[in-house]
Amino acid sequence: MSSSPTETRAPGATTLVDVTMPQMGVSVAEGTVVAWAKQVGDRVEADETVCEISTDKIDTEVPAPVSGVVAEILVGVDATVEVGVVLARIAVDSASGELPGGGGAAAPTPTAAPTPTAGPAPTAAPTPGAAPPPHVAPVSGAPAVNGASHRRYSPVVQRIAAEHGIDLSVVPGTGRGGRVRKQDVLALVEAAPEAPMHIESPYRPDPVPAGSGGQLSRMRRQIGAHMKRSLETSAHCTSWIEVDMTRVQSARARLGVTALPFVASAVIAALREHPQLNASLEGERYTQHAAVNLGIAVSLGEDGLIVPVIRAAHELSVEGLATRIRDLAKRARTRALTPDEVRGGTFTITNPGQYGTIMATPIINQPQVAILDLEAIVKRPVVVTDADGNDSIAIRAMTILGLSWDHRALDGALAAQFLASLKRGLESV
């Protein structure tokens, strides 16, 4: 509901944060500026009113997303502009340090485009805005404009960092006085972590330089905050079902993919049968979605989690899903995702099975109403019944699918039915 701050960085040091025309309601497309409470050059504190607007639905005030000084006013009084248009820009104090804490909006709202630039002036930056920064990689390489460190980066180091979306403030420097050398940043590029998928966080908080030991890092705090918020928002329940994945295992071996795309495909089919789980719940507003925008959690190792979204996943085959998953995972790890690729999910799958764990209680990715956990596929002796009803013991590849679901939006019966459909789908591959 609040403005989504976007940020541009002017060449040099100042960070400019946008104040945009908010969307006061789903159907509202534009608003009119009624009065400016601040002028260019005025100091403004975060949440302080910047201007008053009027829309079809409501007249309201637009708060500043950050503290700083008003640098530009772009829209005059009585001008009517579309939602999202930049009304003003605020120059953020570089000494103000910490970004204001997350504003509670669970939706992963990516703000800056993580466009890698070749030049030394980067364009993307973590949002210091109300919404926690998106799942975008920690900034294309920039001279760390925080007051905290006065590190300077050479042109080639900046260029490589920008090309790969690497945050230079976390790169250890082995050069003189600890400066980052070309090989230091190259080492980070080359060592793409082969990390398993974990419970994801939709937020991409600012990493801090190493050496802040003793306390939780900012990233951890933000992940923690999000997880807590989710737990406090949804009425979490988790249901499990055992699935015989033997057929999936042979099918996937033939295709040369992992089990995940098969699961994804089955999830999509099951969601078609049980659309109530392909929905968002924000406060009391419940929306079922026609399209399945499937989020796939990707671990970024020390750097946290991210959930790239396969839009219109329902249109893809297993192979198509496999390809998309591979591509998104790779670009997630190289910090090359676009904002559109980390928002708008309607259902999430998390797949941390590499280490052999068999069950978990995943936390729902707000504002969705369910999340599916795929753990390890383990060979077990199971009872199989043949067509004549004879039982025998066979070795089958088994997994336990866990579904955490929001009891505000649905009941256990529905969750169970969904899991049953899923099981059917996977066992008849």
Next chain:
Amino acid sequence: MPTMTYLQAISSALRDELRADERVFVMGEDIGVFGGAFKVTDGLFEEFGPGRVMDTPLAESAIIGTAVGAAVVGMRPVCEMQFSDFISCGFDQLVNVAGKMNYRQGLAVPITVRLPSGGGFSGGPFHSQNPEAWFMHSPGIKVVAPSTAEDAKGLLHTAIHDPNPVCFMEHKHLYRRIKGDVPSGIYETPMTARVARAGSDLVVIAYGAMVHVALEATEDVDGASIEVLDLRSLVPLDSDAILDSVARCSKVVIMDEANATCAAGAQVAALIAEHGFEDLDGPVVRVATPDVPIPFSPPLEQAVLPSVERVREACRELLAY
């Protein structure tokens, strides 16, 4: 393929050209009967006679000026300045008459001026200079500076074939100290740079005798992979090769045996700063002779000419930056 010294390679080029092209003749002081101060032209007089191997009066301005005259009526004079230092006496003819003629009058001046350059043997201020920068700065003159025997022959052929005035910087220190395989017959070495040793952590850019100093200094600097780029040609300057080395190595040390201010290396540094900025991981470092006349006494001369130790130290520091 025969092995020969840098000096023999130059002689070989002169001999092959005199044999192949009747327009070619060599001229200079003491080069004929005496065979030249350094014996580069030894034996040529006997083979080709005074009409092709001319002992001139002691008159550098006239050597260049008459060469221009001979060139514009169809000959290919190869002048020798006994020491590169003495080109100052012929500066006017080279820069104002030869260098500007094609631009002004559309009249090509195909002369080659051989300039025995460089120090390291107590030659003192007037027998040790590296004056190439004066002519890099003069429009219309090409400047080449080989560091190997093979390049010395090939570049001399190229220079003689070139329709423009070409300064051929032959380094006296390399005359007998450098040997190499040299192809027989006439071949042309292009006026481009050459990677003397490929590397990735740092590049040392040098030409002439400094290439050998660079190679020796960077054989093992804490195991780093150090590239050595031999410029070979100063005008035209191979900016593509220079920027390619910078792109790969990101750290640059540029060597000049010439006095530092406005030497060839200064031009290379400017080129890199403007066009290779985004590939740099450190400042562009120069190792050059300070702005002093080259002194005579060995400890003084050693102190000013770039040494293996100085280059190695510069590389070490830059690698660690």
Next chain:
Amino acid sequence: MATETAEPAVGAAQHLELEDRIRLLRAMLLMRGIEERAMSLYRQGKVPGSFYDGYGQEAVSAGPAFAMAPEDRLCILHRDLAAHLIRGVSTVRILAQYMGRETGITRGRDGNVHFGDPRLGCVGMVSMLPDMMLVATGMAMAFKLRGEQRCALTWFGDGSTSRGDFHEAMNWAGVQRLPVVFVLENNQYAYSTPLDKQFAVDPVQRAAAYGLTGVTVDGNDAEAMFEATRAARARALAGDGPTLIEAVTMRMHGHAAHDDMKYVPKEQVELWRKRDPVDRQDSRLRELGVDVAAVRAAVLAEIDAATEEALAAPMPSAGDATADVFATGEAVPLGDGQAPWSGFAGRGEVSS
């Protein structure tokens, strides 16, 4: 090798047809007319930079150039416009050259009389004088090395004999006995510096010191200048070495258009006015019954037409400023020029 004074009348009559003598006048009239026209254009702002002329010394260039064969080569100086005309450079190209046009001989690359059409065997001068003496010496050196019956000729002023290149050229030409003719234009002043500040010994006297023949000639007698050069050329081709011809004349205008020559005593100017070379040739021809007025009229018409054409010529384009610093491909040597002297007639096709 002694210093002599050439006898104009006798020698000239032997070698010049009437047509030749008219051509000499025509060349001088054209030179004077072009320079007057160019001076006028200069004052109208159409000629950039500075403007130099050879007013009053037209015979110094007309005579010697007339004695040069097509295969000979010339280094021409700034007061020697007649030499360019005799070799075949057209009036319109000269005016375009003064005005820095694309169609000038140097296409705007160099100015005023700093030009030489290489296709006509002329080398354009540089400002450092007498650098061209060495170039001419080198050309002669090549002719001798190749055993060719050709000579090179250059002009230079009294002032330039003070510079080292004069000495190096004289010495080199003398020690190698080269087929070169050095024409010393002694016009009494180097800018504002009179002869008695320039040298202690008249340069022609130095000729012997270098092993050259030295000759003093009335620089304002075109036919005497021709004859002395013709003889010098013959001497050169016979292997008897170079000649220094001192042409005694007077620079009747300032050093350049910006110089009012206040430093020249009026009496001196008056004295030399009576010896005007154009007037002298004019009188000579009238005595021989030539319609000199017609010659003058034709010259004027040519200059008028050329002026109109040159004024319409385009300036060079800025994009060309950095082109052609270096030559590419094969170097093309100087070509042959025209040689209108009747003594060269019947030598077969003039090779270019």
